[in-house]
Amino acid sequence: MKKLLKIVLVSSITLLFFSCYYDEFPEEVAVVIPENQVVSFADDIAPIFVTYNCTECHNATGQSPNLTASSQYTSLVPSYVIAGNSNSSDLYTMLAINDHRNVDAESLALIKKWIDDGAENN
Numbered sequence: 001m002k003k004l005l006k007i008v009l010v011s012s013i014t015l016l017f018f019s020c021y022y023d024e025f026p027e028e029v030a031v032v033i034p035e036n037q038v039v040s041f042a043d044d045i046a047p048i049f050v051t052y053n054c055t056e057c058h059n060a061t062g063q064s065p066n067l068t069a070s071s072q073y074t075s076l077v078p079s080y081v082i083a084g085n086s087n088s089s090d091l092y093t094m095l096a097i098n099d100h101r102n103v104d105a106e107s108l109a110l111i112k113k114w115i116d117d118g119a120e121n122n
């Protein structure tokens, strides 16, 4: 009888543990940009710098890179963006890993794909 009690107790604790565990799935689902979608610097990336007011600090006289419209591409590539390698690009790591400015998941995914696809001025 003691043994049965032990089994019931252990099973209950195990059940309790797993029911809590499954409640903790992250609410935010990772954003995946379709493989065949062409990410445009002008149409997809530049607007992110506007949305997050990056030029408030990143301008001609302020913090580098200069993200104002006329300078952003040459200021980013190749100094802060290594074409084909988002994980080695300061632009991506700063925003995605260091959480600089709390940029949303879709914007981060667009930046990542744009860099990994060759960081073209498209």
Ligand code: HEC
Pocket (backbone or CB within 6 Å): 048, 049, 052, 053, 054, 055, 056, 057, 058, 063, 064, 065, 080, 090, 091, 092, 094, 095, 100, 101, 103
């Ligand atoms: C409130 C001011 C401010 C805003 C707004 C801002 N930044 Fe920055 N950013 C900084 C400062 C200060 C640094 C350098 C210090 C540091 O590493 O945090 C920096 C560093 C960076 C770097 C790395 C530069 C290096 O030398 O390694 C990148 C890339 C960058 N920011 C991109 C952005 C982008 C993209 C945005 C908009 C989404 C943005 N920042 C918005 C202040 C700002």
